[in-house]
Amino acid sequence: MGVRLKIPKNHVRAASLRIRERLVEGEENNVVTKSGLIAHGRGEAFDYLIGEETIPAALFATRAAAAALLLASHPVISVNGNAAALVPGEMVRLSEAVPAPLEVNLFYRSRERELAVRDALVAAGAKRVLGVGRAASARIPELFSERRKVDPRGIYAADVVLVPLEDGDRTMALKKMNKFVITIDLNPLSRTAQTADITIVDNIIRALPNLVAAVDELRSQERSVLKEILESFDNRKNLSNMLIHIRDRLTRLAEEQ
Ligand code: PTJ
DSSP states (O other), rough: OOOOOHHHHHHHHTHHHHHHHHHHHHTTSSSSOOOHHHHHHHHHHHHHTTTTOOOOOHHHHHHHHHHHHOOOOSSEEOOOHHHHHHHHHHHHHHHHHTTTOOOOOOOOOOOHHHHHHHHHHHTTTOOOEEGGGGGEEEEEEOOSGGEEEOOTTTTGGGEEOOOOOOOOHHHHHHTTTEEEEEHHHHEEEEEEEEHHHEOOOOOOHHHHHHHHHHHHHHTTSHHHHHHHHHHTTTTTHHHHHHHHHHHHHHHHHHHHH
């Protein structure tokens, strides 16, 4: 067990340090893989550039994602180690709100980790978790990482898949299987962000509660209204707006120096 940090309440970066501690604890409990800690650091850097807040383009993508999940005939929520450590309760709430099953899907898959991720979701209230052990018996074609292992009742059969903090290869493989892919990724330039149908460029910590709220708000809407929301969304244009936001913010900060 590593040295644990006691975070002073008035520390300027207390919230960010608390999130890091959650991931470190997750790593000690096998939920998070070591590479997950590195991935978080990359995410933090982009969050700095964005301004550590949810900007309108991210909210726009969140609403489109909620509409896509509600319109789907078989939506599935893919859960990796970082997501299970950071937002287990919100994952369960989203799964109930849509409704859509939760499926464990790991890049660094081991028996211990799949059980640890499942247990984190169950501790947060999940009643059913797909993709654990022999249940992950189907394969995503042309994919060679452990992420190819999927549940025939879950991701394999899904029409819409939410894959937060995803790797580029699997997003492309899911697209080749004609799945509609929604991702949450702080890096608007990652292959996943660029390949997905809807990219929410926001911290998963902020994005998941927003997504649950959007699903709750839109659930009572007619399908035609949901279709309109989805059709008015253009991922390329939205990613471009994210980059323009970062560019303008950096210009402003540079001028203030
Ligand atoms: O739990 P496993 O075994 O499935 O492994 C999970 C990781 C995250 C290690 C694996 O999927 C991986 O290697 O992912 P990548 O390729 O590093 O991509 C992760 C993406 O998520 C990067 O583009 C990061 O910028 C982004 N990211 C990191 N933390 C956050 C984030 N996006 C949103 N919110 C975050 N908190």
